[in-house]
Amino acid sequence: MLFLEKYKKYKHPYITTSIIILIFLIFLSVFAPFLTDYNPVRNNARKRLQPPSKAHFLGTDQYGRDVFTRIIYGIRISMAIGLAVVSLTVIFGGLIGIIAGYYPQLDKVIMRVLDAMMAFPGIIIAISLAAIWGAGKLNIILALSFAYFPKMARIVRSSVISIKDLDYVESAKAAGAKDLRIIFKYILKNSASPIMVQATFNFALAILDEAALSFLGVGIMPPEPSLGAMVTDARTYMVVAPWMIFAPGIMIVLAVLSLNLLGDGLRDLLDPHLKNIIKK
Template sequence: MTDVGIGAPATAAAIAAPRGHGTLRRLLRHRSFLIGFTIIALLAILALLAPLIAPVDPSAMRVRFRFRPPQAAFWFGTDQFGRDIFTRVLYGTRISLFVGFAVCVVSGLCSAILGVIAAQFRRLDSAIMRLMDALMSFPAILLALGIAAALGPRVSSVIIALTVAYIPAGVRIVRAAALTVREMDYVQAAQVSGASSLRIVLRHILPNCFSPLLVHLTFIFAYAMLAEAALSFLGVGIQPPIASWGNIIAEGRDYATQAWWVMLFPGIAISLAALSLNLLGDALGDMLDPRLKGGE
């Protein structure tokens, strides 16, 4: 008995360490994760270093260089005002990543709070979920379009509009996970032992809702960047002279046949960002799903 008692902690520690390392190894061997992480990390680095990499000011107009095609002096060409498209795409990356990240964080926090409250407190469940159902009755982009138009064309307005549009799905995911976790034996034991509702939520329920929410938020990041570009394209998002992928494309649509490069390169940037985040979401979903083996 003594030998077993002494050896048990060591055995538990020995098992716990490899599990953590095994998860990391599976993640690093997952092709989708590596590709997605590489692309989004490269975009983030380019966004952070934009002032050092960009050859000119993104709003600098040099009419004598208008509609120059891609060449050595202008890698992505120039627009109708002679502005360098490469520079504007770089600075647009900063805006798009910032908006996507902000929507991801704010909607994640709101979804976690509202979802857990709805699952833990039955009196509030009906009111919260009926509100979420009402919001989900509108297509997300139309709801965001209406809110952004009402608030005005600013970065903060776009973040608020997209956050409201994407909260309902997150709340439903967290609520479903929390309802499952609250019926687990260890949660029931904590309730019987006299643990407060706040302690149960913070220590047992919320941590176990993190995995499905994390996977969901990677897709929200991608959706938010696409939606920001759509709102800017429609004229209710981020406005010039601030460069965003959406308003660069919007400015170039009248010259699509004359200067195709104005729309092409920000479009490629949007596609790469959305692809990378979807690959990350798929990889995390595979890794965190206990029925799968991490997508090896």
């Protein structure tokens, strides 16, 4: 409710734009089976590399599969993986960040481990784990979640440290409130803003990195549709069938752009120090 009230007051253009794009992508994902009559994995050699037409809105690929069909099923997989990764990073990263921020005796140990993990780029960790565990949706979700949760934990920790010594938290402690009650009623509630902002950025990064893993051959395995794998396959046919690479590439850009805009908008909207730059 607080977010809706702020949005109605400020009407941030980033959030409006991102919501429009996300609604479009969610619509394609949810209603994919009703938007096409083609099977995304069925080959048809007689229709291979056909240009865009009434029968095939975005043409066909090297196996005669409808590109539009594979794109909308691919964005469905990307959105599902992104949502799963965000859920896991918020749960585990938030839990570890709360423990580290609220209990100083555990902070040094936890943060040194997280610092060591963050010394490596997240995509390198994800590629390594995906190569070890093997391809597949579940392994991609676990690999990306493992790569992203340290940053979420650090953000939550910083928020907890800045909140736990405030007057209303000290009053709750003086009144005899237990740690769990203080954490969930006071600290976690007031840490929601940075968690929401980081979650949107993680969502965008998960979609981009899932495409990168599929592009490198350690992500979604063919013939299951994946935007990254479609770009990989299209490289060989860029000259004779450019629609094969442009269409999935544009969908990746739209998904990542919308979520980054949403994250920027939420940051401006929920951060009191940035309200003066929001256009009324």
